[in-house]
Amino acid sequence: GIQVEQSPPDLILQEGANSTLRCNFSDSVNNLQWFHQNPWGQLINLFYIPSGTKQNGRLSATTVATERYSLLYISSSQTTDSGVYFCAAPLGGSQGNLIFGKGTKLSVKP
């Protein structure tokens, strides 16, 4: 099955800084999703991004499917951005359940 690897595992930022989180996947996929798990444990869907670039406020994501990676950009970080960011890709490339990476734990300091 597909392997999903995220980097860095941990990231500490000062409020206002920018950051880039990376997700590498081992096989071709037609679907890549990013999630944020806040400190209270809620898992929120951020992006459904099989290819190209999407933006939502201070967050944006880019997936380069041919090179098997996706990037999540956080600009002007805020303390509320803290939590764990997961990427997930389909086990079978185009169908079946999603396989989650181990996540990047982000801490934004005031």
Next chain:
Amino acid sequence: DAGVIQSPRHEVTEMGQEVTLRCKPISGHDYLFWYRQTMMRGLELLIYFNNNVPIDDSGMPEDRFSAKMPNASFSTLKIQPSEPRDSAVYFCASSRGRSGTGELFFGEGSRLTVL
């Protein structure tokens, strides 16, 4: 829509007791997933349904675990008998179409502690 609704939010029980977790998916979603999250193993899929039919239950740890989806708006995950190693946060999630890989929406989770 109200989103994916799970109950209970917290459950503390003693080893050997039966535990039932409940989930109401988003209306119109045809896929329902049960995940378990622990520090050691991260997020792992237990089972998923398509149109109320179980498709893949290979992630269910053992026979003590069972899941049902009697209709499109309700699913249960049952553990009987429960053991301390079952302590975890159990998430239900739902999605629509795309062979099960559509945009995934999670419930708030059920935190289970087995003493």
